[in-house]
Amino acid sequence: MHKVRLGIVGCGIAARELHFPALVQLTDKFEITAVTSRRRERAEDFASMVKDALGYEPAVFDSYEELLESGSVDAVDLTLPIELNVPFIFKAVEKGMHVICEKPISTDVASGKKVVELSANTDKVIYIAENYRHDFRFNKIRTFIDENTIGRPIFVAWHLWIGMDKSNKYVQTEWRQRPKHIGGFLSDGGVHHIAALRVIFGDIAWVSGVTKRVSDYLGDDDTLSTVFEFNSGVVGNYTVSYAVSGKQYFEIVGTDGRIYLDEERITVRGQREETINIPNQNTFKNEFEDFYRVVKHGEPNILGHPVEALKDLSFFEAAIKSKGTRIEIEDLLRSTTPD
């Protein structure tokens, strides 16, 4: 049997709209053998969706524990309210299952460290799914920089205006309205952006930031502005609001040129001038393919390693706690005690 027998745990937006369409394209690698959800009818709907698309129906379980005990899965795909990630990862590993778990790794650095420790002490794969690490755009930009296209990079700005109105499906999610994870939308959405910047520039040394609550229906502070520095010395401004919508601004400044990114293209103005249209891509498919290689071929878990996801999250915990006074990411990671 070459396929990974996968149990879907949690049937919310991420499972239905992000992971499932990717899995439909990977029928040679994954078989969705089981599904569970807090509400059984959602698990049954999901099972029907699988049957319609793939011609077979996964078993529906009333509880996560039953699914884990069933013997029908090799791995679980966790797409849950963030506060459930850590206990559910632990249960899976305890039962001898591999795990792919949707980002962010956990509610805060303290609990995230427990997952990193667990991953060091198990032969089971714990893979935190961060699709931006598998995204053509940021890997291509890194290549441009590695090829010295814009000279020495000195600065990156990324300002995002991801305004979400009250009817937005993510805003409607109950656990997002009463977030138990640090930073609400700021970290939940934001780990993608920091993952992307770390693909390009590597680890971040410190951050100083300020948060604001602009809207009254997003459950937490919804706007963040930062200055920060990578270990490489590149400096950045990352500013994001989930209350105000509009065109994003992404610019990398080097000593000999610039790189711009917008919704459609990467534009390089430097030693050479180049415009690249962003190809159609399914970054979730990429991440499941990587998960498969790690599980089935024993390849090292680099892009899905919990420590990477922990670093993404730690940026937000540091930025939010900083209140303008810089926090070293290393210090935060070292000094935080797993809870």
Add this chain to the structure above:
Amino acid sequence: MHKVRLGIVGCGIAARELHFPALVQLTDKFEITAVTSRRRERAEDFASMVKDALGYEPAVFDSYEELLESGSVDAVDLTLPIELNVPFIFKAVEKGMHVICEKPISTDVASGKKVVELSANTDKVIYIAENYRHDFRFNKIRTFIDENTIGRPIFVAWHLWIGMDKSNKYVQTEWRQRPKHIGGFLSDGGVHHIAALRVIFGDIAWVSGVTKRVSDYLGDDDTLSTVFEFNSGVVGNYTVSYAVSGKQYFEIVGTDGRIYLDEERITVRGQREETINIPNQNTFKNEFEDFYRVVKHGEPNILGHPVEALKDLSFFEAAIKSKGTRIEIEDLLRSTTPD
């Protein structure tokens, strides 16, 4: 006699290229009666320039002291290496002269406070010339915001890439190559930008920033990136480099729209959409007209008040000293002892 008899003190770039062309348009308000410079030949050249343009020749003095004693001036226009501003302002006031002095107010907050104290204890006008406070662009943008064109403003970004090559006339200035003022080009050029932002949004509460030295010929750190907050709660990212050149980025984000500024125009996208071409303007002429009103009509010195210039400068002293850990501008201003 309705004209202000003006003595030009220092005949460098600012006197010749910024102030003089403005004064040529204000012959009903100012008469350049005297001039002095460290090098007499530059003062003589300046006197010839005045004669060619205006038909009369100012007296050339070998020293500032002689000019002040001559009885030929009502006010002095100081365009000097920054470290001379404070002693020269004090000498002028001591001799009963009004002063207009090119920004920045002084080398640091400590010395700048002496000027503010002096201004509180004299009936002579001490006017720090900051032409950006007289600039159509920033006053117009403030009006747009006051008119609620973009809703409640929440964020401003200004990223400037004012790359100066080795042959640049400012770079060639000896005192700029061995700066005795804090921040080198960062503060010398930067006070304009902060003055502009303060025209729009008022006073700044705190700043957290990081500096870098990207080039090896600008005499000091040449690149700065910050996050900061106005007293109003508006948050900003101000990033500038004098080592790297390129197009600036200026954007104000409100709850209901945006304002963009580039070299040619102001663009408003909000309750109403509007594009305004930036008119030809001589902001130096505006500032001399204002100085005239203060001196001759006894109008309050608002835009040229030393405390305003001190606040602009304090942003840079705070940003540079902060090294990522926020400094409250009020704290810096209060705790710094005049030296």
